[in-house]
Amino acid sequence: MRVSVEMARLVVPWKGSSLVKNGFLGVLSSFHLQHPLRFSTLSSPRNSYFTNNHDNCNLNIKGSYWCRGLLPSCSPSLKLSGKRFTSLVATQPVPAQSEESKMDMPREIFLKDYKMSDYLFDTVDLRFDLGEDKTIVSSKIAVLPRVEGALCPLVLHGSDLKLLSIKVDGKELKKEDFHLDHHHLTLPSPPASAFILEIVTEIYPQKNTSLEGLYKSSGNFCTQCEAEGFRKITFYQDRPDVMARYTCRIVADKTLYPVLLSNGNLIEQGDLEGGKHYALWEDPFKKPSYLFALVAGQLESRDDKFVTHSGREVKLRIWTPSEDVPKTGHAMYSLKAAMKWDEDVFGLEYDLDLFNIVAVPDFNMGAMENKSLNIFNSKLVLASPETATDGDYAAILGVIGHEYFHNWTGNRVTCRDWFQLSLKEGLTVFRDQEFSSDMGSRTVKRIADVSRLRNYQFPQKEEEFVFANIPERPIPSLLRDYSAPIRLDSDLTDSDLFFLLAHDSDEFNRWEAGQVLARKLMLSLVADFQQNKSLSLNPKFVEGIRRILCNTSLDKEFIAKAITLPGEGEIMDMMTVADPDAVHAVRVFIKKQISLNLKEDLLATVINNRSSETYVFDHHNMAQRALKNTSLAYLASLDDPELTELALHEYKSATNMTDQFAALAAIAQNAGQVRDDVLSDFYTKWQHDFLVVNKWFALQAMSDIPGNVINVQKLLSHPAFDLRNPNKAGILTNWRILWLTCEFPCKRWVRLQIFGRTSVTVGQD
Numbered sequence: 113m114r115v116s117v118e119m120a121r122l123v124v125p126w127k128g129s130s131l132v133k134n135g136f137l138g139v140l141s142s143f144h145l146q147h148p149l150r151f152s153t154l155s156s157p158r159n160s161y162f163t164n165n166h167d168n169c170n171l172n173i174k175g176s177y178w179c180r181g182l183l184p185s186c187s188p189s190l191k192l193s194g195k196r197f198t199s200l201v202a203t204q205p206v207p208a209q210s211e212e213s214k215m216d217m218p219r220e221i222f223l224k225d226y227k228m229s230d231y232l233f234d235t236v237d238l239r240f241d242l243g244e245d246k247t248i249v250s251s252k253i254a255v256l257p258r259v260e261g262a263l264c265p266l267v268l269h270g271s272d273l274k275l276l277s278i279k280v281d282g283k284e285l286k287k288e289d290f291h292l293d294h295h296h297l298t299l300p301s302p303p304a305s306a307f308i309l310e311i312v313t314e315i316y317p318q319k320n321t322s323l324e325g326l327y328k329s330s331g332n333f334c335t336q337c338e339a340e341g342f343r344k345i346t347f348y349q350d351r352p353d354v355m356a357r358y359t360c361r362i363v364a365d366k367t368l369y370p371v372l373l374s375n376g377n378l379i380e381q382g383d384l385e386g387g388k389h390y391a392l393w394e395d396p397f398k399k400p401s402y403l404f405a406l407v408a409g410q411l412e413s414r415d416d417k418f419v420t421h422s423g424r425e426v427k428l429r430i431w432t433p434s435e436d437v438p439k440t441g442h443a444m445y446s447l448k449a450a451m452k453w454d455e456d457v458f459g460l461e462y463d464l465d466l467f468n469i470v471a472v473p474d475f476n477m478g479a480m481e482n483k484s485l486n487i488f489n490s491k492l493v494l495a496s497p498e499t500a501t502d503g504d505y506a507a508i509l510g511v512i513g514h515e516y517f518h519n520w521t522g523n524r525v526t527c528r529d530w531f532q533l534s535l536k537e538g539l540t541v542f543r544d545q546e547f548s549s550d551m552g553s554r555t556v557k558r559i560a561d562v563s564r565l566r567n568y569q570f571p572q573k574e575e576e577f578v579f580a581n582i583p584e585r586p587i588p589s590l591l592r593d594y595s596a597p598i599r600l601d602s603d604l605t606d607s608d609l610f611f612l613l614a615h616d617s618d619e620f621n622r623w624e625a626g627q628v629l630a631r632k633l634m635l636s637l638v639a640d641f642q643q644n645k646s647l648s649l650n651p652k653f654v655e656g657i658r659r660i661l662c663n664t665s666l667d668k669e670f671i672a673k674a675i676t677l678p679g680e681g682e683i684m685d686m687m688t689v690a691d692p693d694a695v696h697a698v699r700v701f702i703k704k705q706i707s708l709n710l711k712e713d714l715l716a717t718v719i720n721n722r723s724s725e726t727y728v729f730d731h732h733n734m735a736q737r738a739l740k741n742t743s744l745a746y747l748a749s750l751d752d753p754e755l756t757e758l759a760l761h762e763y764k765s766a767t768n769m770t771d772q773f774a775a776l777a778a779i780a781q782n783a784g785q786v787r788d789d790v791l792s793d794f795y796t797k798w799q800h801d802f803l804v805v806n807k808w809f810a811l812q813a814m815s816d817i818p819g820n821v822i823n824v825q826k827l828l829s830h831p832a833f834d835l836r837n838p839n840k841a842g843i844l845t846n847w848r849i850l851w852l853t854c855e856f857p858c859k860r861w862v863r864l865q866i867f868g869r870t871s872v873t874v875g876q877d
Contacts, residue, residue, distance in 0.1 A: 269343035329474040332409025342401035405482030450513040481518035497727035514544035669735035741774035748778035
């Protein structure tokens with residue numbers, strides 16, 4: 113008799129391999145399990161198994177390979193931002209798993225198994241009759257056998273669809289003419305030559321909480337089809353190498369859904385009986401199904417135009433709810449800047465007469481590059497000086513650029529299969545990085561990109577380089593501007609690194625020297641902490657920070673980056689077995705010691721970089737705010753009443769969200785009445801703006817004050833929190849909560865319980 117075990121399911125974003133492995137080992141080492149803890153992941157086969165024996169706990173990591181992330185390459189040796197880390201915690205015996213549920217488990221897909229489709233699709237004519245209870249989707253597909261006369265079954269993907277009818281060349285098929293299961297519609301014996309396939313399905317967007325396919329978002333219809341969402345709309349060969357020309361006719365109630373959008377150019381529109389209307393869209397360029405898009409709802413637009421290099425006028429529209437239109441000015445600026453930059457740098461001109469962007473509050477990705485109809489998470493479109501930070505503005509600029517650049521690197525030139533994801537994502541990431549670098553500081557952008565890359569990059573094989581016949585010992589400045597994506601282990605001494613930190617002409621390497629020094633220092637102090645030794649900070653390190661801070665010849669945003677310590681996750685990623693408690697304690701210690709020793713310099717930096725001028729999003733002003741706010745965060749870490757009062761003054765006198773939120777974050781580092789009062793004041797002031805409220809949630813979720821686990825549990829029940837909204841759900845179930853070890857070690861188990869309960873709640877909804 114076979115008995116399986118009921119599992120409590122935990123899903124967290126996987127942002128790196130060794131970081132997650134070591135972090136979980138550190139978490140698991142703090143409590144005893146009565147049953148083995150088993151982990152399954154969507155990961156690389158080469159990382160088949162890790163085993164750790166802590167408190168009689170065996171940790172097995174295994175899984176299949178899947179990519180979705182903005183990476184410079186996508187091979188089985190890379191960390192992927194789209195991975196999910198799933199744990200199963202044994203609780204009690206239940207009956208064995210059903211065969212049907214086994215079919216829904218993730219399966220391994222290998223590049224060697226790729227096979228071209230036996231059928232090509234030439235044209236696809238879609239019709240959507242949008243309703244309040246159900247939507248009827250009609251498709252008419254011109255099918256061409258890849259090999260004329262070959263007798264191969266036609267297999268179509270489909271999920272959560274109700275099949276109403278299917279016709280081949282106008283003749284309706286009987287049940288015995290096709291096979292239908294949970295995931296496929298198969299025609300065993302289709303015609304041997306070209307034919308027309310017509311399928312009518314019924315779907316229920318209002319009940320679609322997966323946010324894939326067609327779903328309702330805040331009263332509007334919206335789609336998300338990458339990577340496999342189109343199969344939730346109609347039966348289709350839902351794979352990127354099947355490309356066709358699409359038309360889309362949308363029919364809906366005119367009062368409820370006055371705006372009807374899809375890919376391509378608007379061919380015609382008009383009114384129908386019964387208070388309905390329609391719009392017919394045509395995309396003249398072939399595309400895969402993952403680039404199909406539809407939006408219908410009550411939206412208004414900011415309109416503009418762009419004149420291409422050849423003199424064509426392109427209409428630009430950014431659609432949002434009416435109250436958010438005033439916040440789309442920066443997004444429109446970013447779009448026009450990206451279009452001009454792509455022409456100037458790459459010679460690529462937009463190829464249609466209309467470009468639409470739609471901002472959606474319930475969107476499970478940052479943005480999607482659907483041909484001519486980009487759909488964005490609202491947080492990456494909406495901005496005003498009062499509600500958005502410099503980071504928000506920069507993210508909007510970069511992501512709008514990224515999705516627009518996909519028009520050529522991803523849409524017109526796409527990937528054959530998902531193993532070739534880097535052909536569109538890697539190249540487009542490079543293009544958006546260059547765009548953002550040209551629009552701001554190239555050095556600071558490079559630092560940000562390298563930090564992100566290091567979090568996603570798997571460890572690669574090691575190679576040693578030896579240089580002979582050098583007359584005297586040099587101090588090399590290696591990998592200038594991070595010329596190769598590698599981790600470098602060199603024999604540079606601390607003295608060499610201090611010299612580079614002070615004098616290197618390559619600003620990236622100057623920053624890197626400081627980061628290497630900080631990592632070495634932190635790892636050394638972690639070892640001391642673990643051995644219960646007293647901690648002391650190297651005065652040369654503090655002096656190196658002071659010289660950077662007070663160097664008026666350096667870019668201020670670079671200074672802000674250079675005096676920022678490496679994150680706790682980065683240090684744990686370098687450890688054989690992570691010790692979150694030790695890493696956290698050491699980082700707090702170093703930060704406070706720097707603040708104590710450089711108090712006067714930091715105070716002067718805050719005062720000298722204040723500004724009462726109108727908010728401007730440019731590099732000079734961003735850099736000034738970044739340096740002031742980084743210095744303020746250092747000072748506030750001392751939990752000194754006078755410095756808390758300074759942060760409170762910055763909060764009250766701020767003229768923009770960048771400064772106000774930075775002051776709030778500085779105050780929120782320390783538990784107490786002042787913290788509680790300012791958090792309450794901030795929420796009262798901004799409770800009407802869901803994006804600002806999300807910042808408020810995130811700040812508290814990432815806090816490391818004692819007792820914060822209980823606070824996060826309470827926030828899950830806050831009236832403004834909606835677990836069905838991806839932005840909010842992601843905030844309070846952020847992966848970094850796992851590493852927060854601000855209090856008693858066993859409380860880490862409580863954090864796991866937060867995740868487990870959240871996952872169950874979503875599943876039951």
